[in-house]
Amino acid sequence: MVLKQELEKRGIRVLAEVNDGHKHIDLAIPNARINIEVDGRQHYENPHQIISDLKRSHYSDGLGYDTIHIPNVFIREDLKNVADALAEAARMRITPDRQNRV
Numbered sequence: 001m002v003l004k005q006e007l008e009k010r011g012i013r014v015l016a017e018v019n020d021g022h023k024h025i026d027l028a029i030p031n032a033r034i035n036i037e038v039d040g041r042q043h044y045e046n047p048h049q050i051i052s053d054l055k056r057s058h059y060s061d062g063l064g065y066d067t068i069h070i071p072n073v074f075i076r077e078d079l080k081n082v083a084d085a086l087a088e089a090a091r092m093r094i095t096p097d098r099q100n101r102v
Contacts, residue, residue, distance in 0.1 A: 003027060003038065003075055006083035012090050020063060023056050028065070029086075032093035035060050035067040036086070038075055 004027055007014045018028040020035075027036040042049050053069065060067050074082050 001027065001038070002079060003036070003070075003083060003086075006079055007087055007090075010083060010087035012087050020060060020065070025060075025067075029090045032090040033065045034086075034090055034093065035065045037067060037069045038072050039069050040072050043069065044071070 001016060004014045004016050007027075007029070012029060013031060015028045015030060016026070018025045018035075025035045026038050028034070029036070037043075037053075039053075043053055044050070056067075068086075070082065
């Protein structure tokens with residue numbers, strides 16, 4: 001995935017297709033406890049998908065992770081700016097005690 005590669009270029013450790021016990025996460029930044037879901041149109045236009053996504057994102061809250069949903073059009077049209085912002089947000093959340101943990 002291109003977003004994973006861009007984040008790694010910025011020095012961020014990223015895992016792809018992580019199973020959190022309930023679902024597969026597109027990308028995870030474990031040291032910052034951030035899950036990233038890259039979503040297509042159906043995630044914004046299908047009411048059943050919206051309800052499903054809300055439940056799925058809430059599950060990660062209990063594990064101490066926050067989930068950000070990014071429309072795939074942003075990845076296609078503005079990848080570098082999205083990666084810059086995510087990398088900086090991850091750095092802001094990585095505390096010294098999380099530096100080397102998964």
